[in-house]
Amino acid sequence: MSMRKPLVFILLTLLTATSAFAAKFSGDAFSLGVGGRGLALGGAVVAGPFDGTAAYWNPAGMNYLRGRYLTAMHAETFGSLLNQDFVAYVDANRKEEAVISAFSFYIYYLGGGGIKITQLNQFNRPFVVREESHGDWLFSAAVSGKVAGKIDLGATAKVIYRDIGTESGFGLTMDAGALYTANQYLRLGLMVTDITSGFIRYSGGTQLTDSTGATFESTNHTEAIIPTVKPGLMLTYRYDDWTGRLVASGDIKFENLRTAAQYWTGSLSLDTHYGLEIGWREMLFGRTGFDIGRFTAGAGVDIRRFTIDFAYLHHDDLDETYRVSAGYRF
Numbered sequence: 001m002s003m004r005k006p007l008v009f010i011l012l013t014l015l016t017a018t019s020a021f022a023a024k025f026s027g028d029a030f031s032l033g034v035g036g037r038g039l040a041l042g043g044a045v046v047a048g049p050f051d052g053t054a055a056y057w058n059p060a061g062m063n064y065l066r067g068r069y070l071t072a073m074h075a076e077t078f079g080s081l082l083n084q085d086f087v088a089y090v091d092a093n094r095k096e097e098a099v100i101s102a103f104s105f106y107i108y109y110l111g112g113g114g115i116k117i118t119q120l121n122q123f124n125r126p127f128v129v130r131e132e133s134h135g136d137w138l139f140s141a142a143v144s145g146k147v148a149g150k151i152d153l154g155a156t157a158k159v160i161y162r163d164i165g166t167e168s169g170f171g172l173t174m175d176a177g178a179l180y181t182a183n184q185y186l187r188l189g190l191m192v193t194d195i196t197s198g199f200i201r202y203s204g205g206t207q208l209t210d211s212t213g214a215t216f217e218s219t220n221h222t223e224a225i226i227p228t229v230k231p232g233l234m235l236t237y238r239y240d241d242w243t244g245r246l247v248a249s250g251d252i253k254f255e256n257l258r259t260a261a262q263y264w265t266g267s268l269s270l271d272t273h274y275g276l277e278i279g280w281r282e283m284l285f286g287r288t289g290f291d292i293g294r295f296t297a298g299a300g301v302d303i304r305r306f307t308i309d310f311a312y313l314h315h316d317d318l319d320e321t322y323r324v325s326a327g328y329r330f
Contacts, residue, residue, distance in 0.1 A: 028193075028228070029110050029136040029162070031251075033057075033291075034073055034086040036309025036325040040298025041275025042289025046232025046249040047179060047189030049277065051307065052090050052327045055104035055142035058177035058191045058232075059154025062102035062144040065092035073325035084323070085109040104142040111135030117166065137161040142175075152179040160225075162200055169202035173225050185237065189249070191230040198225040228253050232273075245277040247289075262292060287311075305329040 035053035038045040050061035052071030069090040076083060088106035113133040118126040137160070144154035153176075160171040177191040199222040232249030251271040253261065261269035275289030275296070285300040291313060300309035306328055313321040 030108055030138050030160075031193075031228075032084060032110065034084075034088075034108065034325070035071065036073065036298055036311040036323055037277075037285075037287070037300055039291070039311035039313065039323050040287035040289065040296055040300075040309065041247055041277060042273040042291040042296045044232060044247040044249045044273035044275040044289060044291075045234075046177075046191045046230050047187045047234040047247065049234065049245055049247075051309075052088055052329075053086070053106075053325070055088060055090065055106055055140065055154075055156055056086075056108070058179065058189055058230075059104070059142040059144050059156045059175065060152040060177040060179045060189070062090055062092055062104060062142065062154060063094075063146055063152040063179070065090060065102060067092060067329050069327055069329050071325060071327040073323060075321065075323040082110055082112045086325070098145075100143050100145050102144045104140075106138075106140050106142075108138040108140070109135060111163075133163075134165050135163050150181045152181075153177070158194075160200060162202075162223075167202045169200045169221075169223070171198055171200035171223075171225055172196075173198040185235060187234045187236075189230075189232040189234070191232070193228045193230065194225045195227050197227060199223060200225065226253070226255055241281045243277075243279040243282065245275075245279075247273075247275045247277070249273045285309075 033039045033043045034056050035051065037049070037051055038053060038057055045057045047058070048061060048064065050057070050064050052069035054061035054065060069088070069092070071088045073086040074084070086106065086108050088104060090102060090104040092102035094101040111134055113131065117129045117131070119129050121127050139159045140156050142154060142156035144152060146152050156175040158173050158175065160173070162169050173194040174196045175191065175193045176195045177189070180188045182188065202221045229252040230249055232247065235246040237244045250273070253269045254267055255269065256267040257269040258264050261271055263270040271292045273289070273291055275287065277285055277287045279285045283302055287298045287300070289296045295314040296311060298309065298311040300307065307326065309325050311323045315321065
């Protein structure tokens with residue numbers, strides 16, 4: 001069987017599984033991205049370049065790592081509106097003929113405060129009873145392996161815990177990723193987040209207050225988790241001590257986002273990501289890109305097994321975002 005046939009089968013399987021669950025979705029708290037390298041490149045790293053955050057962007061990318069990695073990131077996103085934290089461990093000490101080439105565990109947190117819980121007074125005017133914090137936790141485990149010579153596959157199992165102040169809930173879902181290395185210059189990638197679809201199921205109802213001041217319990221205790229298809233590519237060119245990488249990817253959703261997305265037709269929408277990285281001796285890096293039309297930039301160093309990466313994100317309506325991540329390879 002030629003390499004082309006298994007690749008086509010993989011792509012069709014992932015796309016078919018995703019379209020089967022098309023529906024409305026309220027949003028994905030974990031789509032902001034992680035790691036200074038990937039974020040400085042506009043989040044366009046579905047096909048690479050990969051580092052200790054590979055399990056998040058595309059678990060198949062762990063096949064391109066060697067050794068063990070510890071990675072951590074902290075950021076105050078859009079000013080201090082949200083706190084974003086990420087920590088990951090990757091073990092890519094592969095053994096010959098092993099089915100699983102690498103595995104990873106990571107935790108992702110996104111949260112903040114300032115949720116005002118209100119009630120109506122005797123004049124039918126709302127007043128603040130108290131303030132609550134909110135937070136989303138993602139606990140993940142990922143594996144990767146190689147199929148034939150040029151095809152890599154990966155999968156991630158995810159447990160979601162969401163606390164929205166007045167109630168909390170759990171959800172289960174999975175990601176799947178694939179990579180195809182065409183030659184030394186071109187690599188193609190495909191990532192499907194939440195490929196199994198699913199729900200976040202909340203414990204208890206939410207107490208609501210109507211215009212008369214009467215309280216009642218809501219009956220909606222679930223929130224849908226809908227798949228997103230992410231095709232991508234990476235072009236690599238090396239000259240002496242210099243390496244240039246051009247990356248691009250897209251987020252294809254089926255959530256009827258319309259004007260909330262960059263491009264849309266019917267219930268189908270597309271958001272784009274682009275990035276450019278210039279590296280010297282794979283030690284010093286400069287990066288720039290566009291994340292859904294918003295300018296990104298950053299830099300990184302990789303010296304003696306330590307990495308530090310910085311990313312900047314511009315936003316027209318919210319405060320600028322700065323993210324720093326650090327890693328250790330051993």
